Amino acid sequence: MAAYILKRLISAIPVLFGITLIVFLIMAMIPGDPATAILGAYATPENVAKINRDLGLDAPLFQRYFIWLGNLFTGDLGRSYSLNRPVLHEIIERFHATLVLAGSSFVLCAVFGILAGVVSAARQYGWADKAITFTVLIGISIPSFFLGMVMILVFAVRLRWFPVSGMYAIYGGGDILDLLRHLIMPALALAAVATGVVARMSRSAMLEVLRQDYIRTARAKGVKERKVILGHALSSAMVNIIPVLGIQAGFVLSGAVYIEMVFQWPGIGRMLVDAILKRDILLVQGGVVFVAACYVLFNIVVDVVQSLLDPRIKS
Amino acid sequence: MIQFLNLLFRNRLAGLGAGMLVLILLIALITPVLPLPDPNITATADRFMSPFSEGHLLGTDHLGRDLLSRLLSGTRLSLAVGVAAALIATVIGSSIGIVAGFLGGRTDNIIMRLVDMLMAFPYILLALAIVAALGPGLNNALIAVAAVNVPFFARNIRGVTVGLANKEFVDAARLNGMSNGQIIFSEILPNVLPVIVIAMSTTIGWMILETAGLSFLGLGSQPPQADLGSMLGEARAALITFPHTSVVPGIMIFLIVMSINLLGDGVRDAIDPRLKSGALSRPLPATIVERKEVPPTPDKDLLSLQELRTEFHVGERVYKAVGGVSLKVNKGECLGIIGESGSGKSVTALSVMGLVASPPGKIVGGTVSFQGKDLVGASYNELRSLRGDRVAYIFQDPLSTLHPLYTVGDQLIEAMQAHRSVPQKDAQARAVELLEAVRIPNAAQRVKNYPHEMSGGMRQRVSIAMALANEPDVIIADEPTTALDVTVQAQILSLLNDLRRERDLAIVFITHDFGVVAQLCDRVAVMYAGQIVEEGPTAAILDDPQHPYTKRLMACVPELGGGKRELHAIAGLPPAVDQLPQGCAFAARCEFAQEVCRQGGIMLEPKGERAVRCLFPVNADQIEVTL
Numbered sequence: 001m002a003a004y005i006l007k008r009l010i011s012a013i014p015v016l017f018g019i020t021l022i023v024f025l026i027m028a029m030i031p032g033d034p035a036t037a038i039l040g041a042y043a044t045p046e047n048v049a050k051i052n053r054d055l056g057l058d059a060p061l062f063q064r065y066f067i068w069l070g071n072l073f074t075g076d077l078g079r080s081y082s083l084n085r086p087v088l089h090e091i092i093e094r095f096h097a098t099l100v101l102a103g104s105s106f107v108l109c110a111v112f113g114i115l116a117g118v119v120s121a122a123r124q125y126g127w128a129d130k131a132i133t134f135t136v137l138i139g140i141s142i143p144s145f146f147l148g149m150v151m152i153l154v155f156a157v158r159l160r161w162f163p164v165s166g167m168y169a170i171y172g173g174g175d176i177l178d179l180l181r182h183l184i185m186p187a188l189a190l191a192a193v194a195t196g197v198v199a200r201m202s203r204s205a206m207l208e209v210l211r212q213d214y215i216r217t218a219r220a221k222g223v224k225e226r227k228v229i230l231g232h233a234l235s236s237a238m239v240n241i242i243p244v245l246g247i248q249a250g251f252v253l254s255g256a257v258y259i260e261m262v263f264q265w266p267g268i269g270r271m272l273v274d275a276i277l278k279r280d281i282l283l284v285q286g287g288v289v290f291v292a293a294c295y296v297l298f299n300i301v302v303d304v305v306q307s308l309l310d311p312r313i314k315s
Numbered sequence: 316m317i318q319f320l321n322l323l324f325r326n327r328l329a330g331l332g333a334g335m336l337v338l339i340l341l342i343a344l345i346t347p348v349l350p351l352p353d354p355n356i357t358a359t360a361d362r363f364m365s366p367f368s369e370g371h372l373l374g375t376d377h378l379g380r381d382l383l384s385r386l387l388s389g390t391r392l393s394l395a396v397g398v399a400a401a402l403i404a405t406v407i408g409s410s411i412g413i414v415a416g417f418l419g420g421r422t423d424n425i426i427m428r429l430v431d432m433l434m435a436f437p438y439i440l441l442a443l444a445i446v447a448a449l450g451p452g453l454n455n456a457l458i459a460v461a462a463v464n465v466p467f468f469a470r471n472i473r474g475v476t477v478g479l480a481n482k483e484f485v486d487a488a489r490l491n492g493m494s495n496g497q498i499i500f501s502e503i504l505p506n507v508l509p510v511i512v513i514a515m516s517t518t519i520g521w522m523i524l525e526t527a528g529l530s531f532l533g534l535g536s537q538p539p540q541a542d543l544g545s546m547l548g549e550a551r552a553a554l555i556t557f558p559h560t561s562v563v564p565g566i567m568i569f570l571i572v573m574s575i576n577l578l579g580d581g582v583r584d585a586i587d588p589r590l591k592s593g594a595l596s597r598p599l600p601a602t603i604v605e606r607k608e609v610p611p612t613p614d615k616d617l618l619s620l621q622e623l624r625t626e627f628h629v630g631e632r633v634y635k636a637v638g639g640v641s642l643k644v645n646k647g648e649c650l651g652i653i654g655e656s657g658s659g660k661s662v663t664a665l666s667v668m669g670l671v672a673s674p675p676g677k678i679v680g681g682t683v684s685f686q687g688k689d690l691v692g693a694s695y696n697e698l699r700s701l702r703g704d705r706v707a708y709i710f711q712d713p714l715s716t717l718h719p720l721y722t723v724g725d726q727l728i729e730a731m732q733a734h735r736s737v738p739q740k741d742a743q744a745r746a747v748e749l750l751e752a753v754r755i756p757n758a759a760q761r762v763k764n765y766p767h768e769m770s771g772g773m774r775q776r777v778s779i780a781m782a783l784a785n786e787p788d789v790i791i792a793d794e795p796t797t798a799l800d801v802t803v804q805a806q807i808l809s810l811l812n813d814l815r816r817e818r819d820l821a822i823v824f825i826t827h828d829f830g831v832v833a834q835l836c837d838r839v840a841v842m843y844a845g846q847i848v849e850e851g852p853t854a855a856i857l858d859d860p861q862h863p864y865t866k867r868l869m870a871c872v873p874e875l876g877g878g879k880r881e882l883h884a885i886a887g888l889p890p891a892v893d894q895l896p897q898g899c900a901f902a903a904r905c906e907f908a909q910e911v912c913r914q915g916g917i918m919l920e921p922k923g924e925r926a927v928r929c930l931f932p933v934n935a936d937q938i939e940v941t942l
């Protein structure tokens with residue numbers, strides 16, 4: 001087990017390097033002098049001279065990458081000029097909010113997606129299957145940002161069940177209940193598409209597995225149908241569902257950008273959009289690398305879970 | 316192509332999607348000639364007019380601009396940008412994929428590494444980075460969305476190309492002196508084009524949505540130009556006070572994406588061949604029963620089948636897999652059922668406990684009675700309580716019939732606990748005992764193994780142990796030795812034989828090998844095209860086969876118990892069970908066939924202990940003559 005985790009961690013190293021290189025090259029596409037681009041409105045001669053010195057921006061491209069990478073290793077992602085604070089501090093603070101949102105959405109999409117897929121497959125062509133298939137179709141077709149707006153109109157404005165936006169109430173909020181009240185709508189809106197995709201994949205994975213010979217064996221043994229579906233069939237189907245969950249985690253993580261805008265959620269997605277509009281390049285660069293790296297690491301977790309489930313992987 | 320379109324439109328939802336999409340496209344196309352106000356003319360006096368106001372069917376937005384005309388021009392723009400992004404991503408991605416797949420080697424390696432790295436990014440994040448570098452704007456959003464989709468096309472198309480690059484026709488083209496470029500355009504491209512089109516049709520919805528999303532964030536189209544996304548983004552400020560300005564563009568995006576999704580699903584279903592045969596149906600826990608009349612249940616035999624009929628209904632076709640089979644087996648007895656593949660012997664066996672995959676299978680007539688109880692009419696719960704407890708199965712290929720993710724020990728324990736509550740500890744001990752009983756060495760260690768860690772012979776022993784777990788009265792073994800090599804086969808057969816003696820088991824043994832029958836079975840039934848054509852004590856039938864088919868089957872066995880042989884020595888094929896001939900089903904392959912054989916159904920004529928379904932049975936003398 002430990003050997004497998006180590007192997008996966010080592011294999012992630014080149015990918016992490018690749019990510020930094022790609023982000024660096026994209027950012028190098030910015031036309032004009034990098035120092036002025038990074039500083040934007042703050043490009044006073046002193047600032048330009050300082051940043052050139054700090055980041056080695058007058059060096060050739062190749063060298064600049066390694067200077068940046070070296071800084072990255074020491075946790076120095078530079079300084080955000082629009083916010084006037086270290087990029088890393090801002091990222092960590094914002095990422096925490098995104099993690100709460102995306103994490104709960106991910107749990108929602110995994111639980112409800114798999115549940116819906118299993119019920120759908122077990123009751124194929126029955127009314128439950130049809131209802132689920134229809135809901136899934138709507139779910140994967142509705143843009144999350146529009147869904148979020150509709151939810152605000154219905155549940156916050158009309159029914160007054162939930163607050164319109166934000167993460168905590170401004171006055172007197174701050175506890176976990178307050179957070180939950182603010183979290184429910186954005187988490188559901190963000191989870192909708194992913195839940196639909198997971199439900200679809202789970203349904204077809206279950207149908208595929210239910211036709212296998214070992215399911216017939218389980219039935220021939222007299223195993224109860226509930227156990228055939230939830231034990232024998234689902235455990236095998238999970239082997240195909242887990243990679244889908246890994247991919248959906250990426251969609252949830254990046255789809256959070258829209259939801260954070262709609263619900264004024266103080267997460268990293270909103271930070272990125274603001275940074276792009278303010279041309280705060282270092283903040284964008286740092287944010288993208290950080291989130292992408294987290295996603296790569298998350299995928300290692302997915303692979304490890306997969307190997308725990310499927311004894312054939314390790315051998 | 317016609318067939319494909321038929322399949323596509325048989326799917327009503329896909330048709331609906333196509334209809335909706337065509338309608339939206341048509342409206343988008345004719346928008347410029349419609350008598351609508353200019354979408355960009357502002358009129359501050361007319362801000363936020365509600366829908367159905369005079370002159371503004373959908374009302375106006377925060378600057379007093381006509382919403383309907385903005386909606387239509389926004390739709391045009393969103394569609395155009397989405398399609399453009401899809402085209403760019405398709406062309407660039409597919410080219411990269413074809414080049415990588417065709418050239419292979421280093422080039423392929425480097426390109427695919429890069430593609431993998433790009434795919435390691437959460438999708439929208441990469442688009443954001445590109446927009447950040449290029450600056451906000453519709454063109455840049457388009458480039459970003461196209462760029463993040465390139466790796467997807469590159470990977471998919473490369474996969475297909477690699478498969479083609481080694482085909483003969485490519486080698487032939489190379490020998491004819493064609494250059495790589497020529498081969499790609501004349502041989503590879505036409506073959507990957509359908510895949511490219513499908514990949515594009517499944518992603519175009521995404522790309523429309525994504526460009527709209529970037530515009531929504533304010534990173535795409537900039538005012539006054541507006542696509543659906545930026546309309547929605549601008550309207551957000553007035554979401555609570557004037558929701559219609561948000562709802563109108565939102566619903567349009569939803570309709571576009573849904574129609575594309577519906578159509579895409581239809582395309583996928585029409586292409587996926589598994590769906591055509593209805594094979595993606597999940598089998599129910601027990602076979603569907605649709606019996607017209609119920610014959611009386613005989614009560615003295617342990618297990619008996621009376622006029623059993625099982626059919627497969629696939630679309631319009633009806634395959635009569637089992638066409639009226641009567642059999643019986645008693646304690647300590649071994650009954651062989653022999654026939655070619657497709658003769659209905661396995662379906663007969665599976666029908667006993669309602670294990671025929673259903674849909675498409677159905678039991679349409681006859682009875683299966685176990686100790687006097689009719690199983691065909693039994694409820695699922697009654698069936699389940701007998702399955703594996705009184706009547707157990709052993710199947711052919713133990714690699715696919717054992718669960719790959721459970722240890723063999725757990726599978727044995729489950730077999731016991733399905734029928735009685737056995738404490739975990741006792742069950743574990745019993746599992747080891749069972750493995751010892753089927754002569755698996757080192758049983759205490761072996762219980763912890765997964766099926767893939769065992770050899771084929773060992774796995775089959777596990778299946779046998781599992782069948783024995785509840786000390787059943789009957790074991791139905793469906794070609795349990797076919798996948799094994801000769802020595803292992805002999806060991807398994809003698810093991811089964813010993814177990815039968817020791818435990819007074821009744822065994823129904825299904826095989827296509829007379830050698831196996833000779834070794835193990837007291838009586839044998841020969842099946843052909845879903846019916847028994849000859850039945851009787853094994854020795855008598857081996858000595859004196861009376862049905863021409865039995866005789867031919869026996870002639871195929873060079874030595875007894877030989878192992879994996881298919882019955883290919885008989886000329887011709889059995890009739891398809893959805894097109895059975897009128898008279899004798901074997902007539903087309905029979906050397907003794909006469910005109911009368913083809914005229915009407917032939918009865919299974921009993922003669923003492925034996926029975927044969929033939930108008931001109933072969934006897935010993937005739938064998939001499941014909942040889």
Ligand code: SF4
Pocket residue numbers: 862863864899900901902903905906907908909912917928929930931932
């Ligand atoms: S009935 Fe006629 S055709 Fe059929 S097996 Fe006998 S001899 Fe051959």
